[in-house]
Amino acid sequence: MPRLSRVAVILNADNPATGPEFQAMETTAQSLNVKLLPFRLRTSSELVSAFESMEQASVEAVETGDDPLSFGNVGAIVALAARGRLLTIGPEDVARAGGTMGYGVDFVATFRHATSFVDRILKGANPADLPIERASKFQFILNLKAAKALGLDVPTATLLRADEVIE
Numbered sequence: 001m002p003r004l005s006r007v008a009v010i011l012n013a014d015n016p017a018t019g020p021e022f023q024a025m026e027t028t029a030q031s032l033n034v035k036l037l038p039f040r041l042r043t044s045s046e047l048v049s050a051f052e053s054m055e056q057a058s059v060e061a062v063e064t065g066d067d068p069l070s071f072g073n074v075g076a077i078v079a080l081a082a083r084g085r086l087l088t089i090g091p092e093d094v095a096r097a098g099g100t101m102g103y104g105v106d107f108v109a110t111f112r113h114a115t116s117f118v119d120r121i122l123k124g125a126n127p128a129d130l131p132i133e134r135a136s137k138f139q140f141i142l143n144l145k146a147a148k149a150l151g152l153d154v155p156t157a158t159l160l161r162a163d164e165v166i167e
Helices: 018-031 044-056 074-083 092-096 107-122 144-149 156-161
Strands: 006-012 035-041 061-064 087-090 101-105 138-143 164-166
Touching: 006 018, 006 044, 018 035, 035 044, 044 074, 061 074, 074 087, 074 092, 087 092, 092 101, 092 138, 092 164, 138 144, 138 156, 144 164
Parallel strands: 006 035, 006 061, 061 087, 087 101, 138 164
Antiparallel strands: 101 138
């Protein structure tokens, strides 16, 4: 969506990490001339009214974060977004649940890598001496069926960058 200009962001109001996360997103969004509209929720019962507000705000897409509130309600979020004809972006579970795109840490690779830390600790390493590492493997999942339902033409270059395409 090259003309995307307004994106709703579902945030867990009770999660202190969402503040810095949203600020980082805003920095990137500003450079792309995209306006982010935060929707801070505390419970899943607020989802329907949040999507009604998104419609009034004329958003074109909705983004969900890596948060238990979003993970636990991914099916409802995707269904509400589809009803409003909104592109959906979030962790890989979003695309697998019928949303448009998923991007995030490859948790399988991360957990496999974690075994090397367990091995070092079991061999006597002090956990406090082990380095803090950032994830190095990410996954991009594109749900082509959801994109087509929104009338989006997905460029071949985007299809080729996807780690997984759901048809």
